[in-house]
Amino acid sequence: MEDPTVHQLRLLLTLAEELHFKRAAGKLYLTQPALSQQIRSLEQRLGVRFFTRTSRRVELTPEGQALLPLVKNVVDATDQLRNAASRSALGSTRLRLGVCENVAALEVTRGVLDALSGLYPCLDPEIHVLDLVEQIPLLEKGEIDAVFAYLPVPEGLDGEPLATEPRVVCVAGSDPLAARSSVTLADLADHPVVSLASRLPRECRDFWAADPRPDGTPVRYTSHQVTRFESLLSMASFGRAIAFVPAAAARLYPRPDLRYLPVRDLPDCTLSVVWPAADRDDPRITALRDICRQVRRRDLPAGPPQSLTRLPQLESAYC
Numbered sequence: 001m002e003d004p005t006v007h008q009l010r011l012l013l014t015l016a017e018e019l020h021f022k023r024a025a026g027k028l029y030l031t032q033p034a035l036s037q038q039i040r041s042l043e044q045r046l047g048v049r050f051f052t053r054t055s056r057r058v059e060l061t062p063e064g065q066a067l068l069p070l071v072k073n074v075v076d077a078t079d080q081l082r083n084a085a086s087r088s089a090l091g092s093t094r095l096r097l098g099v100c101e102n103v104a105a106l107e108v109t110r111g112v113l114d115a116l117s118g119l120y121p122c123l124d125p126e127i128h129v130l131d132l133v134e135q136i137p138l139l140e141k142g143e144i145d146a147v148f149a150y151l152p153v154p155e156g157l158d159g160e161p162l163a164t165e166p167r168v169v170c171v172a173g174s175d176p177l178a179a180r181s182s183v184t185l186a187d188l189a190d191h192p193v194v195s196l197a198s199r200l201p202r203e204c205r206d207f208w209a210a211d212p213r214p215d216g217t218p219v220r221y222t223s224h225q226v227t228r229f230e231s232l233l234s235m236a237s238f239g240r241a242i243a244f245v246p247a248a249a250a251r252l253y254p255r256p257d258l259r260y261l262p263v264r265d266l267p268d269c270t271l272s273v274v275w276p277a278a279d280r281d282d283p284r285i286t287a288l289r290d291i292c293r294q295v296r297r298r299d300l301p302a303g304p305p306q307s308l309t310r311l312p313q314l315e316s317a318y319c
Contacts, residue, residue: 006078008042009071011035012050016068019058095123095284098135098147102229103271105252108163109148115291123284131227133200146275146288154201159274160292166247167269168260172239178259185213185265191242192220194235197227208244210266233258
């Protein structure tokens, strides 16, 4: 008698639940012949017939029914062993992720978080909702492990891009420019930019103010020192300043007192997942980076985790 594989036992449990080869195969992302072959191999290895099959129905045999609780015990024990080994080898498998308020609702953000939980449940992602300026300082201080952030980021940080989109300008609904369908940076030369708090790294502040301007026009800033995204929009809505934001904001933050205008000569922005460059080989970051690549490559921002795959080299480290 040859020992069955845990993989075969998992297939058995799914088929016992569905009692239908087509439904079970679909749930397992297998073909029906492949599932049938694995079940036959399992039955041969154990010398027990688990199912009776006809052209119309599948039923558990009395022997199969009696052994099913033991099969479940083996699978559950394997899961517990893998979880315990993961925690023992890595100390803490907690992954602390920072998500800025203005990207929390993006499909691509949700897709990464769903896939991370589905593929590596032992990581148990701990989500921190952060404001506009605290995410990079907290990352640099080691208080979080990775953040969803728009590029650019300071030296010493690394990341994986997720999606690129245009930047738009927010102007008050009462501004004469609000009647236009688009603008250029030259059209905005006389408008001051809402100032973000100085805790945000200089390269990030410059990028979101389009500073310097292509023609050398100096950028004027307000004295607001904004830290929250909705505060940024409110300051722009009062009509005394403008703000540059990702185009998705027009969909996520519609306001009657604001207009979001395309800026024809403003470069796009790129949302990335960012972590300290020194941590690039951390298995948790390796798993996160691979998920980001799969989500971007397969264009599955909200796809089921089963549509993605685990890294084979991390199978022994994570669930």
